[in-house]
Structure formats: C-alpha cells, structure tokens
Amino acid sequence: MEPARDSALTIVGGGIIGCAVAYVLAQAGYRDIQVLERSQICGETSSRAAGLVGQVRTSVERTKIAMASVAMFQSLEEKTGVTPDWVQSGSLRLALTPERVVEFDQMARVAAIAGLEVQRLSVDEVSEMIPLAKPEAVLAALWCPTDGYLQPNSLAMSYVAGARQLGVRFVTNCEVMGFGVRDGAVCSVITPDGEFATELVINAAGPWAGWVARMVGLELPIVPVRHEYFITGSTTGYGSGVPVLRVPDERIYVRPELDGLLCGGWEAQALSMNPKEVDEGSRMNPEADWEVMGEFASSLTTLFAGVSEAGVRSTVGGFPAFTPDGRFVIGRVPGLHGYVMAAGCNAHGVSGSAGIADLVLESLSEDPSPYVISLSPGRFMEGPIDPDEAQLQAQRVYENYYAVAAAAQGGATIGL
Ligand SMILES: Cc1cc2nc3c(=O)[nH]c(=O)nc-3n(C[C@H](O)[C@H](O)[C@H](O)COP(=O)(O)OP(=O)(O)OC[C@H]3O[C@@H](n4cnc5c(N)ncnc54)[C@H](O)[C@@H]3O)c2cc1C
Incomplete structure (x- = not known):
C-alpha cells in the first residue's frame, strides 16, 4: 500500500x-x-x-438508488476485471398478515412507478421454489426477479x-x-x-x-446499532437456485450461503451506542447474542422445512450506522x-x-x-x-425496519 x-x-x-x-x-x-x-x-x-x-422499497427514490446499484453490480466485472460475486437469485417477500398484504400492494405500486419488475406469486409457486413448513401461513408473496445477493x-x-x-x-x-x-x-x-x-x-x-x-x-x-445473523450447517432442499427470502412479519431474512442458509433479522429491542460516546476506541465487533439468534432460528425453523437439524455453523455481527x-x-x-x-x-x-x-x-x-x-x-x-x-430515535428506526407502519409512512428504511 x-x-x-x-x-x-x-x-x-x-x-x-x-x-x-x-x-x-x-x-x-x-x-x-x-x-x-x-x-x-x-x-x-x-x-x-x-x-x-433488495430493490423493492416503499419510496421511489430509494427504489431507484437500489436499481442503480444493481445495474452497477451487473457491469462491474466487465469494467474492473474483478467480480463482485453478484448472484441474481431473485427475491421473495412473504406476507403472514393481512396488513402486510396491503403493504405489498403499495410496494408493487412504488416498483411500477420506478420501473422495477415485481410480481405476486401464488403459494404453490412459492412452494416450488422453497420447501415451506406451513404453506397455509403465507397470505401473499411478492417476487422481484432482478434482486439477489453478493459478497x-x-x-x-x-x-x-x-x-x-x-x-x-x-x-x-x-x-x-x-x-x-x-x-x-x-x-x-x-x-x-x-x-x-x-x-x-x-x-x-x-x-x-x-x-x-x-x-x-x-x-x-x-x-451505531447492533445487527446480527447466523449461518446454518448443511440443509436439504435449498439448492443454489434458492432466492433471497424476507419474512417481515417474523422480522427475518434468509439467503443461501455455502450448503446452508444465512438467517438474520431485526430484533424488537435493539442494542445501540450513544453517538456522543463513539470515538477511536469504539469497537464495532459484538459478541453473538444467543437469545436474539435463538429467536431468528425459531422463526426460521417454524416457517421453512428441512432446516431444524442444520445447526449453527457461524455467527456474524456488527454495528451499522443509523x-x-x-x-x-x-x-x-x-x-x-x-x-x-x-x-x-x-x-x-x-x-x-x-x-x-x-x-x-x-x-x-x-x-x-x-x-x-x-x-x-x-x-x-x-x-x-x-x-x-x-x-432512541435511530434505534426505533432499526426496530421498525420491517414494520408495516414504517412502510405506510413512506418507509424510509425498508431494506436488506
Ligand atoms: C451483520 C450485518 C449485516 C448487514 N447486512 C447488510 C446487507 O445485507 N445489505 C446491506 O446493504 N447492508 C448490510 N449491512 C449494513 C452495511 O454493512 C453497512 O451499511 C455498510 O457496511 C456501511 O459501509 P461504510 O463504508 O459506511 O462503513 P464501514 O464498512 O464501517 O467503513 C468505515 C471505515 O472507516 C474507517 N474509519 C473510521 N474512522 C476512521 C479514521 N478516523 N481514519 C481512517 N479510517 C477510519 C473504519 O476503519 C472502516 O473501515 C449489514 C451490517 C451488519 C453489521
């Protein structure tokens, strides 16, 4: 250097x-x-x-920012010679409550204005993509074919x-x-x-x-507000073609990682740092909070079949800025x-x-x-x-990341 x-x-x-x-x-x-x-x-x-x-947002501006990023990820390797390891797997958002179904309608309208393709899928179509433990719990699914994930x-x-x-x-x-x-x-x-x-x-x-x-x-x-996820051991039924999954009613997101799944979420009571106390000595590499991870794991195993025996391979956490x-x-x-x-x-x-x-x-x-x-x-x-x-307010933004109310208010942060 x-x-x-x-x-x-x-x-x-x-x-x-x-x-x-x-x-x-x-x-x-x-x-x-x-x-x-x-x-x-x-x-x-x-x-x-x-x-x-994820490009599906609740405001047109945020949708367009995410779309610009995806356009960049698609062309980066050609421009720079180095791959960003972009996987355009598509993403599925599952609604478990009637309020969420209404929110999906709103998100689909925003996507249409921004020029982003999204579709509603039936539960049968979702079941063909991923093994659902309780298909009857899913009231609606929003599919964005151009979403994905990267390293x-x-x-x-x-x-x-x-x-x-x-x-x-x-x-x-x-x-x-x-x-x-x-x-x-x-x-x-x-x-x-x-x-x-x-x-x-x-x-x-x-x-x-x-x-x-x-x-x-x-x-x-x-x-800085703490955020965490875990990676499971090997799972069955989730091949490399599995899309990114978001289940906001359960506060979790999931994507394939190695031969398992990565599962993170937004806890209802977050841990944050006071901005006046952040300085050169502030470490942003938290220990795993097993209580929080346990809640994510419980949601994961309740919703998706074939993951309960997978175990946890590793955990990751940090303090992104809100x-x-x-x-x-x-x-x-x-x-x-x-x-x-x-x-x-x-x-x-x-x-x-x-x-x-x-x-x-x-x-x-x-x-x-x-x-x-x-x-x-x-x-x-x-x-x-x-x-x-x-x-306090920034922590609330975090805690409401997947809240229906946040979306109804213009959804500053519907994300990940
Ligand atoms: C567990 C977890 C999962 C997440 N998942 C996602 C996700 O799926 N999608 C997504 O979009 N975002 C996700 N995020 C959020 C994302 O990681 C952050 O929004 C993003 O990394 C912010 O990038 P940054 O460059 O601002 O911060 P950083 O990556 O922290 O970079 C800031 C850099 O500044 C350096 N620095 C600080 N002070 C000084 C100084 N005085 N002099 C020189 N250097 C300095 C630091 O060393 C650091 O390297 C996640 C975050 C966490 C913790």
Whole structure:
C-alpha cells in the first residue's frame, strides 16, 4: 500500500462506501484521490454485511438508488476485471398478515412507478421454489426477479480495482486524527504520519462518522446499532437456485450461503451506542447474542422445512450506522467549505453503495436535485442535537425496519 500524501481529495474510511465513492468520483473525472483507512480495506462493518440486495422499497427514490446499484453490480466485472460475486437469485417477500398484504400492494405500486419488475406469486409457486413448513401461513408473496445477493468483500475489491485503474491511492493502517481548517475551509488532514494538504474531504467513516465529524466541531446523530445473523450447517432442499427470502412479519431474512442458509433479522429491542460516546476506541465487533439468534432460528425453523437439524455453523455481527430519521447523511457541510458527508447508511450501505456514491457525486455538483439536498447534514445543524434522543430515535428506526407502519409512512428504511 502507498503512504499518505498531499492530495486534492481525501476520503476518510475504506469501507464499501469509501471504495464506491472513490470509484464513482474517479469515473466522473475527479483526480488525485486518496482513501485513508485506519484498519484494512473493507475490514469493518462492510465485510460483515449479509450482502442482500433488495430493490423493492416503499419510496421511489430509494427504489431507484437500489436499481442503480444493481445495474452497477451487473457491469462491474466487465469494467474492473474483478467480480463482485453478484448472484441474481431473485427475491421473495412473504406476507403472514393481512396488513402486510396491503403493504405489498403499495410496494408493487412504488416498483411500477420506478420501473422495477415485481410480481405476486401464488403459494404453490412459492412452494416450488422453497420447501415451506406451513404453506397455509403465507397470505401473499411478492417476487422481484432482478434482486439477489453478493459478497461484500468481493464488491469492495471490485470497486478498488476500478478506482486504482483510474489512479486512486488506497492507504491502510492510516488513522485520520484531525483536519486543518483555514478561512472556513478544510485545508489538510492530520494522520500519525504527518499533516497532508487536501482541498476536499469526504467523511465515509461508517459508524465512526460522527467521531470524524466531531474533529471539525460538527455534532451529527450517527448512531451505531447492533445487527446480527447466523449461518446454518448443511440443509436439504435449498439448492443454489434458492432466492433471497424476507419474512417481515417474523422480522427475518434468509439467503443461501455455502450448503446452508444465512438467517438474520431485526430484533424488537435493539442494542445501540450513544453517538456522543463513539470515538477511536469504539469497537464495532459484538459478541453473538444467543437469545436474539435463538429467536431468528425459531422463526426460521417454524416457517421453512428441512432446516431444524442444520445447526449453527457461524455467527456474524456488527454495528451499522443509523440516523434518527432513517435517511442517509450525504453532501457538503454548510459553513465549512470542502467537508462532505457520505454516511448514515441505515444498513443499506452494501446494497445501495453504487447509488449512494452517485448521490455523493451529485451533491458536489452545482445543482443537486431536491432529493439530494434533503439528505444534507445541514438538517441536523439547525439547533443542538440531543444525543440521547437521537440514539432512541435511530434505534426505533432499526426496530421498525420491517414494520408495516414504517412502510405506510413512506418507509424510509425498508431494506436488506
Ligand atoms: C451483520 C450485518 C449485516 C448487514 N447486512 C447488510 C446487507 O445485507 N445489505 C446491506 O446493504 N447492508 C448490510 N449491512 C449494513 C452495511 O454493512 C453497512 O451499511 C455498510 O457496511 C456501511 O459501509 P461504510 O463504508 O459506511 O462503513 P464501514 O464498512 O464501517 O467503513 C468505515 C471505515 O472507516 C474507517 N474509519 C473510521 N474512522 C476512521 C479514521 N478516523 N481514519 C481512517 N479510517 C477510519 C473504519 O476503519 C472502516 O473501515 C449489514 C451490517 C451488519 C453489521
């Protein structure tokens, strides 16, 4: 890896967002870009993601972001020479309650407006795809043929390869400790190796983005919330052609992994960190919570046949960043020239990475769209932030990730 040096544009954080932004900006003609990563490329939250890529959302904008990402995943290998290990398996969303059926109708309408193909399937059609333990429990199924999943590390390596071909430098084991500011503009980045001149900084520090914002005196409600999944041992009846499954009424999602299944979910009482306490010492690699995993496992075995004997092969967890309004934090920081946010992914960072990077690019333009402007960090700068309240609200966004109510309200975060 290369050492840090002076550069026109510095991206802080080499997770999936930092890598995607580097690639998209370099493609758009930005030059002299360096990515500073304090551990390894894709070594933190991104490497732990389940890799689900779902385009069916409850708002047209979010659907289009996910569609842009899928378009990118389909073409990345050809462009960069490195595969993101994208599997276009399709996805199935199962409704177990009448309210959910209504929500599916709404989602199908949003998909139609966005130009995304979705279909309602009968229970018989679903049973042909996967062995259901209780077919009679399924009231409706929404099928999206272009959804799928990928390996986050492979996706990152694909972005990195494309970015490197365009001259981007990636510097690992390089912690950003502060910034120089002169006349209301960022002018340098401070690292253990020295202070390096830069004109533009993009904060893509994931769950640490609030800490990196604090380095320029900015308080932002970026709240790490724990998220976990487990991978089963070998299962029968779930071949490689199995689609991604979401059962929001049971709060779980499932996809094939190796010769078993990956199963994660959204617990009703989440565990989060107070944003004011996140700093360089905050570790985002939690121990497995077996009580929570047990609930996911119970839902899995109740719904799907042939999984009860599979056992748990491994568990994975992390602290993706959430925001109190469930929306990304993207764009220039008002009042501080040259400081840009690319954070607050609300557990959409891998699947939405390409679309999010497009939004960051647009935020740098002269005339960003009203949607991009609405994601500005400025929305949190109108008064003092109450970190306790921010933590509570962001945690609620997490807890309601699969709630029908969230969808009815415009569904900021229906995802994974
Ligand atoms: C268990 C789990 C499952 C998930 N599943 C999915 C999924 O299926 N689909 C999906 O879309 N999303 C999923 N997510 C969410 C997804 O992982 C995140 O949205 C995404 O990884 C965020 O990427 P990031 O680049 O913002 O953060 P990160 O990957 O955490 O990257 C931020 C980087 O910044 C670096 N950094 C921090 N501070 C500094 C500093 N001062 N100087 C230099 N570097 C610094 C960190 O070391 C880190 O590498 C999941 C998350 C978890 C935990």
